[in-house]
Amino acid sequence: MKNISLRAKLILGFSSIILISAFLSIVTGIRLIGNTIIKQVQVKVRLDLNSAREVYQTECIKIKNSVRLTALRYFIKDAIEKSNTLQLGVELEKIRKNESLDILNIMDKNGRILKGSHHSSNMERNLDNRIIARVLESKINIVSTEIISGENLKNESHELAQRARIRLIPTSKAKSASEKKSGMIIGAASPVFGYGGELIGVLFGGKLINKNFDIVDKVKDTVYRGEKYKGKDVGTVTIFQNDVRISTNVKRSDGRRAIGTRVSQEVYEQVVKKGIPWIGRAFVVNEWYITAYEPLRNLNRKIIGMIYVGMLEAPYKDLKNRVMITFLGIALISVILLSIIAYSTSKKITNPLKKLLFATKKVTEGDFSHKVKISTNDEIGQLTDSFNKMTSELQKVNKKYLILNKNLEKKVREKSIELKKAQDQLIQAEKMTSLGKLSAGIAHEINNPLTSILINAHLISNQLKEKENYKENLDLIIDETSRCSKIVKSLLEFSKQNPTEKNLADINDVIEKTLLLLKNHVLMHKVKIKKDLDTKLPMIMIDMNKIEQVFANVIINAMEAISRQGNLSVNSRLSEDKQFIEINFTDNGIGISEENIGKIFDPFFTTGRQTGTGLGLSISYGIIQQHNGSIHAQSKVGKGTTIIISLPVNKINKKNSKEENNNEI
Ligand SMILES: Nc1ncnc2c1ncn2[C@@H]1O[C@H](COP(=O)(O)OP(=O)(O)OP(=O)(O)O)[C@@H](O)[C@H]1O
Ligand SMILES: [Mg+2]
Numbered sequence: 157m158k159n160i161s162l163r164a165k166l167i168l169g170f171s172s173i174i175l176i177s178a179f180l181s182i183v184t185g186i187r188l189i190g191n192t193i194i195k196q197v198q199v200k201v202r203l204d205l206n207s208a209r210e211v212y213q214t215e216c217i218k219i220k221n222s223v224r225l226t227a228l229r230y231f232i233k234d235a236i237e238k239s240n241t242l243q244l245g246v247e248l249e250k251i252r253k254n255e256s257l258d259i260l261n262i263m264d265k266n267g268r269i270l271k272g273s274h275h276s277s278n279m280e281r282n283l284d285n286r287i288i289a290r291v292l293e294s295k296i297n298i299v300s301t302e303i304i305s306g307e308n309l310k311n312e313s314h315e316l317a318q319r320a321r322i323r324l325i326p327t328s329k330a331k332s333a334s335e336k337k338s339g340m341i342i343g344a345a346s347p348v349f350g351y352g353g354e355l356i357g358v359l360f361g362g363k364l365i366n367k368n369f370d371i372v373d374k375v376k377d378t379v380y381r382g383e384k385y386k387g388k389d390v391g392t393v394t395i396f397q398n399d400v401r402i403s404t405n406v407k408r409s410d411g412r413r414a415i416g417t418r419v420s421q422e423v424y425e426q427v428v429k430k431g432i433p434w435i436g437r438a439f440v441v442n443e444w445y446i447t448a449y450e451p452l453r454n455l456n457r458k459i460i461g462m463i464y465v466g467m468l469e470a471p472y473k474d475l476k477n478r479v480m481i482t483f484l485g486i487a488l489i490s491v492i493l494l495s496i497i498a499y500s501t502s503k504k505i506t507n508p509l510k511k512l513l514f515a516t517k518k519v520t521e522g523d524f525s526h527k528v529k530i531s532t533n534d535e536i537g538q539l540t541d542s543f544n545k546m547t548s549e550l551q552k553v554n555k556k557y558l559i560l561n562k563n564l565e566k567k568v569r570e571k572s573i574e575l576k577k578a579q580d581q582l583i584q585a586e587k588m589t590s591l592g593k594l595s596a597g598i599a600h601e602i603n604n605p606l607t608s609i610l611i612n613a614h615l616i617s618n619q620l621k622e623k624e625n626y627k628e629n630l631d632l633i634i635d636e637t638s639r640c641s642k643i644v645k646s647l648l649e650f651s652k653q654n655p656t657e658k659n660l661a662d663i664n665d666v667i668e669k670t671l672l673l674l675k676n677h678v679l680m681h682k683v684k685i686k687k688d689l690d691t692k693l694p695m696i697m698i699d700m701n702k703i704e705q706v707f708a709n710v711i712i713n714a715m716e717a718i719s720r721q722g723n724l725s726v727n728s729r730l731s732e733d734k735q736f737i738e739i740n741f742t743d744n745g746i747g748i749s750e751e752n753i754g755k756i757f758d759p760f761f762t763t764g765r766q767t768g769t770g771l772g773l774s775i776s777y778g779i780i781q782q783h784n785g786s787i788h789a790q791s792k793v794g795k796g797t798t799i800i801i802s803l804p805v806n807k808i809n810k811k812n813s814k815e816e817n818n819n820e821i
Contacts (some may be wrong), residue, residue, distance in 0.1 A: 170498030306337025717745025
C-alpha cells in the first residue's frame with residue numbers, strides 16, 4: 157500500500173465500497189424479490205384452494221338438495237308403502253338424468269335396495285351402507301364423499317364401473333402401480349317418511365367423480381378464467397382418489413388430461429398420510445407448480461383423497477427472472493455511474509495535489525513566482541491559498557535578500573576601489589615625500605655651485621670674442637647648465653610644498669586665465685581651442701595659482717602631444733551627483749600607450765627627451781590631492797587623450813582644505 161499513489165488508493169477505496177454495497181443490495185434484493193413473489197403466489201393459491209373447496213361443497217349441497225327434495229315426493233312414499241316399484245325405475249331414471257346424478261337408488265328402512273335407477277342393480281347388496289346406515293339411524297339428510305369398490309360399482313352399472321376404472325400411469329416422482337377399479341363419489345342420502353311420519357325408507361343419490369370434470373373445470377374457469385402461459389393453463393385443479401388423479405385439468409405432455417397419474421411421494425406422505433395441507437412448490441406430472449393440497453375425508457373423517465389447486469411456476473419464475481435482470485441492470489448502471497463519480501472525485505482530489513507537488517518542486521528549484529491555480533473553496537483550496545501566500549512571502553524575502561546581496565556586493569566593490577585608490581594615493585604620496593626630501597637636499601647642494609658655474613660661464617663668455625673657438629663650447633656649457641638649473645628649480649618647486657591658500661573661485665575663470673597666459677604657446681602650436689564651459693557652476697574653494705599651474709601643465713602636455721595642427725577641447729560641468737566639478741581636457745594628439753598610461757603621474761616619467769623633466773603631472777597630481785580631488789587619464793594611441801580633473805563642491809571641501817592648510821603650515 158505504501159507505494160500506491162493516493163489516486164489509486166482513493167479509487168480502490170471507492171470501488172470496494174461500491175462493489176460491497178452493490179453485492180449486498182443485489183443479494184438481498186434478489187432474495188427479497190424472489191420471496192415476495194413466491195409468497196404472493198402462495199397466498200393466492202391458498203385462496204384458490206378455498207374457492208375450489210367452495211365449489212366442491214356447493215356441488216355436494218346441490219346433490220344433497222336434489223336427493224332431499226326427491227325423497228319428499230309422494231310417488232316415492234306410495235311406491236314404498238304399497239311396495240309398488242314397477243313404475244318407480246322409470247321415474248327414478250328420469251330424475252337421475254335431470255339432476256345429473258350417476259346413481260339414484262331407493263331403499264327400504266332396512267337398507268335394502270328397492271329400486272335403482274340402473275335396473276341391473278343387485279337388489280340385495282347395499283350400495284353404500286355407511287351413509288344409508290347413518291340416515292336410518294339419525295333420520296337426517298347426509299352428504300359425503302365416499303370410495304366405492306369396483307365390485308359395487310359393477311353391481312350398480314357396468315358403465316359406472318368402466319368410468320371408475322383408471323389405468324395408473326407412473327410419473328418421474330410418483331410410485332407406479334397398474335390399475336385402480338374403485339371409484340369416488342359424492343353421495344347424498346335422505347330419509348323417506350310415510351304419511352304417518354314414520355321412516356319408511358332411504359333415497360340415495362350419488363355422483364361419480366372419476367373422469368367427471370365438471371367440478372375441476374368449473375373451478376378453473378371461475379378462478380383462473382382460462383388464463384394461459386406459453387400455451388399451458390396457468391391454473392389447474394385436481395381431485396385425487398387417495399393419490400391418483402381421477403378428475404383433473406392438469407395435462408400430460410401429449411395434451412391429454414393426466415388421469416391416472418399420481419401425486420409425488422412427499423405430498424402424499426404429508427397430506428394423505430398425515431392430514432396436513434401442503435402449500436408450496438410441487439412437481440405436478442411434468443411441470444413445477446405452486447400448489448395447495450388439502451385432504452378429502454369421508455363421513456368417518458377418514459382421508460380418502462385430496463383436492464388440489466396449482467399455478468404454473470414458470471410465469472412467476474420468468475417474472476422473478478425479469479425483475480432480477482432489471483434489478484441487476486440497475487445495479488450495474490449504478491456501479492458504473494458510481495465508478496465514474498469515484499474516478500472524477502479522486503481526480504478532483506489528486507489533481508490539485510499534483511499541482512501543489514509540482515509547485516513545491518518549483519520552489520525547491522528556487523522559482524517562487526510559480527502560483528497554483530485552484531478555484532475550489534474546500535480544504536485543498538485553502539491549502540493552495542496558504543501555499544500561494546507562503547511562496548509570495550518567500551518571494552518577497554528572496555527579493556530583499558537579493559537586493560541586500562547586490563548592495564553588499566556594490567559596497568564591497570566600492571570599498572575595494574576606494575581602498576585601491578587610497579593605496580595608490582599612499583604610494584604616490586610616499587614617492588612624493590621621499591622624492592621631495594631627496595630633491596630638496598640635492599637641489600640645495602647643487603643650486604649654489606650651479607649658479608656660480610653659470611655666472612662664471614656667462615662672464616667668461618662675455619669676455620671672449622665672438623669668433624674664438626672656446627665661445628661655442630662655452631655656450632654649450634651655458635645651455636646645459638641652464639637646463640640643469642631648470643631641473644633643479646623644478647625640483648625645488650616640487651619639494652617646496654608651498655602651503656595652499658584656498659579661496660572661493662569660479663573654476664571657469666581659472667580656465668580662461670590659464671588659456672590667456674598660454675596664448676602665445678597656443679598660437680605657436682597652431683592648436684584650436686574649443687571651450688564648453690558650464691556657466692552655472694558653483695564657486696569652489698581652491699588655491700587659484702596652484703590650480704592654474706595644473707591646468708597649464710595639462711594644456712602644455714596636450715599641445716606637445718599634437719605634433720602640427722590639432723584641437724584641444726576644454727569642458728567644465730557639474731557631476732551627476734552634484735558633488736564635483738569635472739574639467740576635461742581632450743586633445744587629438746598622439747595618445748599614450750597602455751604600457752605608459754599607468755606611469756604618467758610618476759615623477760621623472762617623460763617621453764619629451766630633451767625638454768621634459770617628467771615632473772609636470774606628478775606636481776599636478778600632488779596639487780589636486782591637496783584639494784581632495786582626483787586626476788586621471790583616458791587615452792588611445794593615435795586618437796588622443798583626455799585628462800579628467802574632479803574638484804569637490806561641498807562644505808567638506810571647505811573644512812578639509814582648512815584642515816589641510818593647518819597641517820601644511
Ligand atoms: N596630452 C598628452 N598626450 C600625450 N602624452 C602625454 C600627455 N600629457 C602627458 N603625456 C605624457 O606624460 C609624460 C609626463 O608628462 P609630464 O608633464 O609629467 O612631463 P613632461 O611634460 O614630459 O615634462 P615637463 O612637464 O617637465 O615639461 C609626458 O612626457 C608624455 O609622455
Ligand atoms: Mg608636462
